[in-house]
Amino acid sequence: MIALNFKNIDELKDMHYKAILSHVNAHLTPKDIASLYANVITLPGFEGYPAKYNAKTDNYTWLKEFILADFNTLKKWVAICATKLRFQQFKTIYLTKFSNGYDNFVDTENTYNAYVLLEKMDISVCPYCEHEFFEIVEIDDVKRRTCEFDHFFPKGDANYPALAMCFYNLVPSCIPCNRLKKTRSVTASPYSSDIEKQSFLYPDLEIGVNMETVKQEDCCVQFHAMGDMVVNEKTLALEQRYAHLAPNIYHLLKKRQQYPEEKLEEMERLGINTKDQLLLDFFGNPREKAKGKELHTKMKQDLIGY
Structure with a gap:
């Protein structure tokens, strides 16, 4: 992935x-x-x-x-x-x-x-x-x-x-x-440069929904696989293995709704901190730094674009 x-x-x-x-x-x-x-x-x-x-x-x-x-x-x-x-x-x-x-x-x-x-x-x-x-x-x-x-x-x-x-x-x-x-097939290799473009992770929620009205258990990740990743998802049961992350997804989406880009830019103008530092404080390392070192960076990027 x-x-x-x-x-x-x-x-x-x-x-x-x-x-x-x-x-x-x-x-x-x-x-x-x-x-x-x-x-x-x-x-x-x-x-x-x-x-x-x-x-x-x-x-x-x-x-x-x-x-x-x-x-x-x-x-x-x-x-x-x-x-x-x-x-x-x-x-x-x-x-x-x-x-x-x-x-x-x-x-x-x-x-x-x-x-x-x-x-x-x-x-x-x-x-x-x-x-x-x-x-x-x-x-x-x-x-x-x-x-x-x-x-x-x-x-x-x-x-x-x-x-x-x-x-x-x-x-x-x-x-x-x-x-x-084991010896079953997967068709998307991590050595293929386009592997990250062949999947998208998302919660089955309405666009723009108020996270205050959402239950944690409703935030299970959906794994949309494309191309070669279709076989990988099935063979490795990826969506099923992510099922218990609903609380993590809920808190991530809720925090992102509380701190959208406009809010972060306003906080920067008020001198609270730089936008980059605020992103780091609220959401951890950006994907370009975290990939290969931290879990679920693809999921975080797909969910909140970071």
Whole structure:
């Protein structure tokens, strides 16, 4: 429901690719690498690579192009050549190294795994639902995470195990979303820039209604999904999961009715405070600052435009 636009995206991708390259060089035999190469170059976009692998001249550009392929390229591969995405090497890396505890690492330098990527992404809420926080906690001196990396295109053996370590197939996800999704489809990816335009959250209230006459329980959010978000809403039960927020919505709408733009501008003219500071005091951080850090910023923006 929120787009993943990381400011440090180049750093994230570089770190991800170099860790996988380190693993490939350290743990795969020349025969394994040749087999991996043969599988990758059958995909659209790799037509310029020679059919026969040559270890002496290999600079691993094929590996980088595969691992860092953008979301639209992954979507194209899944649509037109799904059976070519069944090779297992990257799924093995994911299960045994990347996502196998905080003290297992992909690279030989022992610096990179799911915990490190999540920390570097610097995101605190689930982009699928914006309804759950991410945390890394410590229990009995062992780090645990309350989030997972969802494979937008499932990594199951009968699905797309080859994409298990592709950067744009790894979506930081809360456990509820990942468990609800499992291997079922969602069609809107947080790596798609237009995902935020495909939903609108609103209460089923009359326009201009006096909030003093409204009951809290009547402020349940309605989730209007469009395009690819229709499947996401159904699969992840988004509207149902927002149902208990009626009191929050009620108080937000009531306060916004008490302090419309004209009132805030008047208070600024009277010298009470600046409009921006008043907005912050009454409604918290604006979305451009809160997105990825606080819950329900899409809902707040849709409800009160802030």
